[in-house]
Amino acid sequence: MFQMPGFKQNMIVRSDGPIDLETPLSSLDKAWLTAIEDHYVRCHLPAPRVDDTAAKAWTLSIDGEVNRSLKLSMDEIRKNREVSQTVTLECSGNGRVYSNPTVPGLQWEKGAVSNAKWTGVALRDVLNAAGVKPTGKHVIFNGADEPMASIPDFVRSIPIEKAMHPDTLIAYKMNDVDIPLIHGKPLRLVVPGWEAAASCKWLVSLRLSPEEADGNFMRNAYRIPNRNVAPGSAVDPKDMIPYTALDVKSIFTAPRDDSTFKFGSPIELRGFAWAGEADITRVDISTDFGRTWAAAELGTDKARYAWRRFRYSFRPPKIGAYLPLSRATDSQGRVQPVLPNWNPAGYIYNVIDKVRINVEA
Numbered sequence: 281m282f283q284m285p286g287f288k289q290n291m292i293v294r295s296d297g298p299i300d301l302e303t304p305l306s307s308l309d310k311a312w313l314t315a316i317e318d319h320y321v322r323c324h325l326p327a328p329r330v331d332d333t334a335a336k337a338w339t340l341s342i343d344g345e346v347n348r349s350l351k352l353s354m355d356e357i358r359k360n361r362e363v364s365q366t367v368t369l370e371c372s373g374n375g376r377v378y379s380n381p382t383v384p385g386l387q388w389e390k391g392a393v394s395n396a397k398w399t400g401v402a403l404r405d406v407l408n409a410a411g412v413k414p415t416g417k418h419v420i421f422n423g424a425d426e427p428m429a430s431i432p433d434f435v436r437s438i439p440i441e442k443a444m445h446p447d448t449l450i451a452y453k454m455n456d457v458d459i460p461l462i463h464g465k466p467l468r469l470v471v472p473g474w475e476a477a478a479s480c481k482w483l484v485s486l487r488l489s490p491e492e493a494d495g496n497f498m499r500n501a502y503r504i505p506n507r508n509v510a511p512g513s514a515v516d517p518k519d520m521i522p523y524t525a526l527d528v529k530s531i532f533t534a535p536r537d538d539s540t541f542k543f544g545s546p547i548e549l550r551g552f553a554w555a556g557e558a559d560i561t562r563v564d565i566s567t568d569f570g571r572t573w574a575a576a577e578l579g580t581d582k583a584r585y586a587w588r589r590f591r592y593s594f595r596p597p598k599i600g601a602y603l604p605l606s607r608a609t610d611s612q613g614r615v616q617p618v619l620p621n622w623n624p625a626g627y628i629y630n631v632i633d634k635v636r637i638n639v640e641a
């Protein structure tokens with residue numbers, strides 16, 4: 281069993297060094313806002329050592345295509361207007377295990393996704409203090425985690441438009457407490473609605489550049505083909521584009537797969553639906569293998585970049601096996617696909633979800 285101070289034993293360990301933890305669906309099911317100890321964890325490299333003294337002395341440097349290079353203390357950062365966003369972070373590779381043919385990478389099932397409240401300051405305010413030159417088209421960011429022999433430094437970038445969006449944060453709090461070490465203590469980016477690799481943890485530097493970041497995590501990783509490709513095929517790197525905003529998706533969080541129920545009482549099917557920068561407009565459920573669909577009820581908790589709870593009361597017409605399906609639609613008119621669109625890294629797996637249930641006499 282997984283045992284590490286500060287982590288729940290029921291987390292699913294995808295890697296124990298660097299630490300990658302998937303949240304069990306039963307934990308996600310508990311609340312709209314995921315508790316810190318239930319939030320999934322993804323680290324490409326070992327977390328840096330950041331004790332409270334180091335956190336107090338932390339600095340963030342801003343340089344490159346700016347009028348004034350800055351090195352800001354935590355106090356200087358906190359002088360900006362404080363803002364919060366509740367954001368559903370999802371790892372690009374969430375659902376990768378369902379790729380056929382299989383692809384390399386962490387074999388996440390459904391739980392590399394969580395919803396937390398992040399508080400800090402707008403990245404824009406800090407960039408404006410430095411004064412971005414017209415040539416500053418990308419913000420390249422680095423965290424304090426160090427490269428290892430086999431893994432290069434985790435350096436990525438986002439385009440200036442997303443960096444200047446008032447909802448893009450430099451956060452110092454997660455669910456109203458100081459960000460815990462594994463989630464980026466004491467500072468991280470939160471790039472709402474985008475695949476979570478844009479949300480750099482242990483943030484130490486921002487560099488404005490005319491170009492995207494170089495290096496493995498921008499040039500090779502987090503890229504998808506610019507067209508649909510045949511499963512298993514190799515794709516020329518020049519035909520790969522960065523994966524940015526999340527697609528529309530829903531997952532069942534209850535009941536558990538393969539649950540058995542007694543015939544006669546209704547079964548509550550529930551889960552979450554999210555769509556990155558778009559809003560969830562509906563979630564439809566089918567309990568007859570996709571022949572007919574009916575709208576699920578959407579939860580009242582909502583935030584611009586957060587998932588939406590859905591619930592559906594299912595009354596099985598007779599005993600037997602069922603495979604309820606969930607299909608979300610968003611405000612951009614996107615609908616979850618029936619079948620996966622395979623890609624070499626197994627990103628954006630967002631096929632209509634399903635859960636097996638058995639109804640007995």
Ligand SMILES: Nc1nc2c(c(=O)[nH]1)N[C@H]1C(S)=C(S)[C@@H](COP(=O)(O)O)O[C@H]1N2
Pocket residue numbers: 319320321322323324325369370371372422423424425434462463464476477478479480481482
């Ligand atoms: N510095 C740094 N930031 C990082 C990472 C990392 O390895 N190093 N992993 C990224 C990836 S791939 C994901 S999915 C999210 C996970 O955030 P979490 O561990 O807080 O859930 O952090 C991102 N930020």
Ligand SMILES: [Mo]
Pocket residue numbers: 322370371372373476477
């Ligand atoms: Mo990720």
